[in-house]
Amino acid sequence: MIKLLEPSQTERWDKFVLATSGGSFFHLAGWQQVIKQAFGHPTYYYYCERDGQITGILPLTHIKSPLFGNTLVSNAFCVYGGILASDDQSFTALKTQAQQLARDLRIDCLEMRNRVQAHPEWPHKELYVTFRKELDPDVEKNLNAIPRKQRAMVRAGIKGGLVSIIDDNVDRFYAAYSESVRNLGTPVFSKNYFRILKEVFGNRCEVLTVEHEGRLIASVMNFYFKDEVLPYYGGGVEAARDLKGNDFMYWEVMRRAVERGCKIFDYGRSKIGTGSFRFKKHWGFEPEPLFYEIDLVTAKQIPEINPLNPKYQLFIAAWKKLPLPVSQWIGPWLAKDLG
Structure with a gap:
């Protein structure tokens, strides 16, 4: 059975995240509260339950922006996310639920941010890597x-x-x-x-x-x-x-x-070939691919909402010249939709 997370169930949710392989900080239930309070975006935190036990979770955030499109993301403002499930049945049920929601909302695309490829039938952004190393x-x-x-x-x-x-x-x-x-x-x-x-x-x-x-x-x-x-x-x-x-x-x-x-130092996500990518390599960390897998709903191709897109270069150049107080005043209005 698929249910939406209620406040009374957050402890159970987090216990599942902590106990399940592949769980990350970005799967924790607290992100729902953070996103609602800080940005006001609708969230859909689904979990699968069988015989009174949680068997899978999926945190989703809906970002609808006139500038940056209409997307459903797991998980927005996070580098990892996607479906976390203890069995294939729960994984499939949560995937089906997410795809149905995406079509009901008529979004551009559904995005799952996975460290390991989970949807090989979907295209994915070959843009990001992560850097992790044992301490x-x-x-x-x-x-x-x-x-x-x-x-x-x-x-x-x-x-x-x-x-x-x-x-x-x-x-x-x-x-x-x-x-x-x-x-x-x-x-x-x-x-x-x-x-x-x-x-x-x-x-x-x-x-x-x-x-x-x-x-x-x-x-x-x-x-x-x-x-x-x-x-x-x-x-x-x-x-x-x-x-x-x-x-x-x-x-x-x-x-x-x-x-x-x-025991693990996670240096986080970088775009391939950027300054932060080179900086982390200089520390002796090796890049690991990230699979940001996209289910296209109304969009015909993967949206390119990132600083490497040439159409944003003039904006970036102008933004660098802003006085700091002005950037602090205007920036949050734009950043809240850059999930």
């Missing part, structure tokens, strides 16, 4: 495993007097992150979105900030899931480049994660 329990072994040139950057940050601090709010994080995002020509999310993430996910969501002589240099929001750490949103101020602030920041995330008992 050694010995902190020094992790440092020595970083390729020599990148390790020198980390050591330069340490020698230069950088320190990391865990912040209990998102204020300094937002200052660094919004500046970085503006410099990339990308609309920034609202500060309220990040506040909600911390409120909803509690100690699974942590902000690490890098300082130099008391000044903000860089900051990153990390997600913790089982034995994994995912540095998800991050950025630095102008001084970060010369002080090797970002290099030091990610090392500190890794170091602290080992002390916390984490």
Whole structure:
């Protein structure tokens, strides 16, 4: 039987996610609350139940935008998602439910963001990869495993007097992150979105900030899931480049994660051939393909809503020149539909 998630069932939902192979931070029920509060998009969190037990879950978000199309995504604002099921019957039932909803809503396409190919009959975006690596329990072994040139950057940050601090709010994080995002020509999310993430996910969501002589240099929001750490949103101020602030920041995330008992460092999604792709390779991480599988409903081809699309180049160039306060004011209006 397919049901829609009610607040009284979120604990059962999360227990299933934590116990099932393939479950990720982005399958957790808290995302429904985050997306509703921060963006106001309709969500459809389906689960399959048999003999009183949850046997499959599927978080879906409906984003309808005059600028960026009409899509149903699992899961929006997340790098992973898709159907999580303990058996083929539940998988098929949830897939059928999603396809029916997609047709009822007359959307452009249904998108499943999978780490492993789950719908070989659907086309998929050959655009993204992820970077994941096992951590050694010995902190020094992790440092020595970083390729020599990148390790020198980390050591330069340490020698230069950088320190990391865990912040209990998102204020300094937002200052660094919004500046970085503006410099990339990308609309920034609202500060309220990040506040909600911390409120909803509690100690699974942590902000690490890098300082130099008391000044903000860089900051990153990390997600913790089982034995994994995912540095998800991050950025630095102008001084970060010369002080090797970002290099030091990610090392500190890794170091602290080992002390916390984490065994996997998930560097997250990058577009093939971009600066972030090369940066992660320099750390000795190898790319793993992501399967963003698309069921075309009313669309004739996969929508190209990404910064590599040539039609967005003028917009990106103009956005980079915006004063930071203006980008922080206008950006959230656009970013809420870029799921």
